[in-house]
Amino acid sequence: MITYYDDRSVQVTSTAVRVDGRTYPLAEISMLWHRRGSRSWRVLAGRGAIGAALAGPLVAAVLGVGLAVWLHRSLTVTVAIVGVSVLVGLGVGPLADFLFEHLDRSYARGSRQLEMWARWRGQPVRLLRTGDALRFGQIYRAVQRAMESGQAPGQNSIGSSGSIAKPRSRP
Structure with a gap:
């Protein structure tokens, strides 16, 4: 057998x-x-939430840089805002690996x-x-x-x- x-x-x-x-x-x-x-809307919503979680910190970093330029503050304040925004954007790296793994598993399981x-x-x-x-x-x-x-x-x-x-x- x-x-x-x-x-x-x-x-x-x-x-x-x-x-x-x-x-x-x-x-x-x-x-x-x-x-x-039929497709499971719960699974699709979960994938959308993972995508939003991946994009959120990057959008926050870009908005922070834009805010720093728009405020026209002193050089020190502008550099601080840009620095914090860049750190938030870089913080996505370790989180992104975790989130991409969950997204990949979601597609393997199907919807x-x-x-x-x-x-x-x-x-x-x-x-x-x-x-x-x-x-x-x-x-x-x-x-x-x-x-x-x-x-x-x-x-x-x-x-x-x-x-x-x-x-x-x-x-």
Whole structure:
């Protein structure tokens, strides 16, 4: 038996797909497809907040320099305002790395609910529903590989968004 994917709630092997304790033998699955849900506004708002957090200190630094020039104060006051503004702008560096990491993870997880469906014993069954796009892709590809390795040449079994497609042959 070959294990294609394994985490605490999903296991894909050369014989079956197990999701949350429920087992679906590959021999009983005749088709596989996926569906994408609508975008999550909560995720998009979170990305916008991260973008604003990245831009905020830089905008404050530019406004501080502009304010220093506009006030026409003594050279000492102008230099102090510009110096503080530049320090605020430079303070973004360490924070930016942290924020960019969160932004990158946000895109890896995705902004939609993704569902994996299969025709099992002649009936459509939702195998998995998750908002984590990276994990979903790994699981979906694992099920595809498991199905491709166990089928006869020329058999149709794997579809995308509801359509049946012939599996790709490997070189």
